[in-house]
Amino acid sequence: MPAGFGQGRPGGGRRxxxxxxxxxxxxxxxxxxxxxxxxxxxxxxxxxxxxxxxSILYRALRDxxxxxxxxxxxxxxxxxPQRRMYSLTPPGETSLAEWIESLxxxxxxxxxxxxxxxxxxxxxx
Amino acid sequence: MPAGFGQGRPGGGRRxxxxxxxxxxxxxxxxxxxxxxxxxxxxxxxxxxxxxxxSILYRALRDxxxxxxxxxxxxxxxxxPQRRMYSLTPPGETSLAEWIESLxxxxxxxxxxxxxxxxxxxxxx
DNA sequence: AAAAACTATTGACTTTTTGTCTATAGTGAC
DNA sequence: GTCACTATAGACAAAAAGTCAATAGTTTTT
Numbered sequence: 001m002p003a004g005f006g007q008g009r010p011g012g013g014r015r016x017x018x019x020x021x022x023x024x025x026x027x028x029x030x031x032x033x034x035x036x037x038x039x040x041x042x043x044x045x046x047x048x049x050x051x052x053x054x055s056i057l058y059r060a061l062r063d064x065x066x067x068x069x070x071x072x073x074x075x076x077x078x079x080x081p082q083r084r085m086y087s088l089t090p091p092g093e094t095s096l097a098e099w100i101e102s103l104x105x106x107x108x109x110x111x112x113x114x115x116x117x118x119x120x121x122x123x124x125x
Numbered sequence: 126m127p128a129g130f131g132q133g134r135p136g137g138g139r140r141x142x143x144x145x146x147x148x149x150x151x152x153x154x155x156x157x158x159x160x161x162x163x164x165x166x167x168x169x170x171x172x173x174x175x176x177x178x179x180s181i182l183y184r185a186l187r188d189x190x191x192x193x194x195x196x197x198x199x200x201x202x203x204x205x206p207q208r209r210m211y212s213l214t215p216p217g218e219t220s221l222a223e224w225i226e227s228l229x230x231x232x233x234x235x236x237x238x239x240x241x242x243x244x245x246x247x248x249x250x
Numbered sequence: 251a252a253a254a255a256c257t258a259t260t261g262a263c264t265t266t267t268t269g270t271c272t273a274t275a276g277t278g279a280c
Numbered sequence: 281g282t283c284a285c286t287a288t289a290g291a292c293a294a295a296a297a298g299t300c301a302a303t304a305g306t307t308t309t310t
Contacts, residue, residue, distance in 0.1 A: 015141075015296060023238060029245050035258065044241070046234045053299065058259060081258045081305050100242045103235045109171050110232040113148060116169070117225045120154050141268070160287065178270065183288060207276065208287065254309070260302080267296075274289075280282085 020047070021060050022103060025088060025096040028070055032087035035061065061086055069095050145172070146185050147228060150213060150221040153195055157212035160186065186211055194220050 023045045027038055039049045039057055064070045069092035075085045088096070148170045152163055164174045164182055186209075189195045194217035200210045213221070 017297075019234070019238075026238065026242055026245060029249070045238055054258090055260080055299080056297070059297085062260090081256090081307095083258070096242070100239060104239060107232050107235040107239070109144070110228045110235075113144075113151065113170055114225060114229060114232070117151055117221075120151060124154070179287090180271085180289080181269070184268085184290095187289085252310090254307105256307075257305085259304085262299105262301085264299080265297090267294105269294085270292085272289100272291080275287085277284100277286080279284080 017056075017060055017063075018099070019045075019103070020057075021064060022096065022099040023047075024057075024060060024064065025069060025092055025099065028086055028088040029093065029096060032085050034075070034083040034085050036083075038086070064092070067095075068092075142181075142185055142188075143224070144170075144228070145182075146189060147221065147224040148172075149182075149185060149189065150194060150217055150224065153211055153213040154218065154221060157210050159200070159208040159210050161208075163211070189217070192220075193217075 020042070023042055024038060027033060027041045033041065035054065035058055038061070039047075039054055042057075043049065061070065061072070065072055065086070069089060070086045071089050072084045072086045075083050145167070148167055149163060152158060152166045158166065160179065160183055163186070164172075164179055167182075168174065186195065186197070190197055190211070194214060195211045196214050197209045197211045200208050
């Protein structure tokens, strides 16, 4: 399977969440943030907060923290409910670079397919 | 979530197999083929037959047939074991066009992320 | 001040997907 | 006939992703 597609254990390998997690690392390299704010920021990359269950985002953040790519702490300075503020760790920066490269590879694979499709369409018509 | 990411039932929505199935439809628009031959043809799109279990390919073909996007028949003309020859149906052609468009969208989303990453890297250094 | 509404996070449950392993079955070679 | 090879199919298990509901503190409303 194509590079960037992972190798994969059952149900696993490259996951749907990969793109989202990469977006999160990028956002956190820009500035630290918490669940709800990151949710809004994801808009920039085509996500639509209204249409997604935010649990998925929280799970992604927890997974990233378990992997040591982000770190979190409770911020009590804010008004309103307590927020768990996330920020990027040095390993997170490294992973971000790698993941971006992986997505770049994936983009190239899609481009190959697009090109092939254009050729087929031309030969058929 | 980004267009091209499906909406999704549990564990579902946009699946890992989406890219592979689109490749298969494209290959079948070029010419009909069977399991093992398609496996080889997938090389063009970055797949590595040695490293993947062919069951996955067969399942993909059966799924596509269930969805009416391809049709199959036993070819007895060949020497060697019987082969199930697959070919693209008209609905399959339509889906192929849609799926390519969906992947195009996905590629654009990746490009957005790549661009954003370049900007962040520049501002950090 | 009690109730309601909102922000924020977490955890349990369920379905679907996906990878692996094994079974079947025909064909050609020795 | 047995063995190896090509080709396809099915069962099983593990993991991921989606939904739903629970918790908990904080403003706002009445």
